[in-house]
Amino acid sequence: MTIPAPSPYRITTVRVLHSEWHKFLSLRSTWVTLLSASALVLGTGVTMGATYTPGGGDADIDTVVLVLYGTLLGQLCITVLGILVTAGEYSTGMIRASLIAVPGRVPVLWAKAAVFTAAAFTSLFATALLTFLAAQLLLRGTDQEAGLTDPGILGAIAGNSAGITLLGLIALGLGALLRSVPGSIGAFIGGVLVLPEVLGMLPYDAVESALAYFPTQAAGALGSATPFPGAAAAGPALLALCLWAAVSLGTAAVLLRRRDA
Numbered sequence: 001m002t003i004p005a006p007s008p009y010r011i012t013t014v015r016v017l018h019s020e021w022h023k024f025l026s027l028r029s030t031w032v033t034l035l036s037a038s039a040l041v042l043g044t045g046v047t048m049g050a051t052y053t054p055g056g057g058d059a060d061i062d063t064v065v066l067v068l069y070g071t072l073l074g075q076l077c078i079t080v081l082g083i084l085v086t087a088g089e090y091s092t093g094m095i096r097a098s099l100i101a102v103p104g105r106v107p108v109l110w111a112k113a114a115v116f117t118a119a120a121f122t123s124l125f126a127t128a129l130l131t132f133l134a135a136q137l138l139l140r141g142t143d144q145e146a147g148l149t150d151p152g153i154l155g156a157i158a159g160n161s162a163g164i165t166l167l168g169l170i171a172l173g174l175g176a177l178l179r180s181v182p183g184s185i186g187a188f189i190g191g192v193l194v195l196p197e198v199l200g201m202l203p204y205d206a207v208e209s210a211l212a213y214f215p216t217q218a219a220g221a222l223g224s225a226t227p228f229p230g231a232a233a234a235g236p237a238l239l240a241l242c243l244w245a246a247v248s249l250g251t252a253a254v255l256l257r258r259r260d261a
Helices: 013-026 028-051 063-067 071-092 094-101 106-139 153-178 181-199 205-211 215-222 234-258
Strands: none
Touching (some): 013 094, 013 106, 028 063, 028 071, 028 106, 063 106, 071 094, 071 106, 071 153, 071 181, 106 153, 106 234, 153 181, 153 215, 181 205, 181 215
């Protein structure tokens, strides 16, 4: 009896990652959102540096927060990108081909998350570094002058990038859960951006303490070289964000195995 040779086209983690990486880079939306996020962060940072007045109303703002203020806009681009990575495939029908190629399904989601994380964090961190250095050229000699080697500066820049990347992972999980780009964007805006503001109006100390660990608040705490009053410490804030992302992706993984494509 002749034993057939093993197929050279086995499904492996590396091959799934390579497939998702190729798809990620080949989409125009990837480049549009990443470049838009970088342009918003850099443009806003340079503007803040050029228009800063020593001793004015911005004098008490953390230096990293001041020059990276554009990340409030840039995170919207990264959020949309995270949603497009998953929900975008459902809208085009490409997800069927992906799940046929990888019958186990869940590795596709993990590969998408890994590819997104690597690309988003690298782009955000490089942009944040460039923005900080460019803005500091304009802030030289002012009370907002700082260097990368100053205490907390580099950690805040990295924390800013990590926080936005984790927000994008939460959005990626929502995209896999809802399978709709508009629905996922609406759910993210309502649940992650608006809901904490509504809860913050409640006159309860327990609610105020809990809000420090909600996604956007935790991400904000990571991006500051000096702690905000009432904000979570960097370590707990990072842990909270990782847990939010894990819940979003974990729930999506469970439903991905149970639902039809």
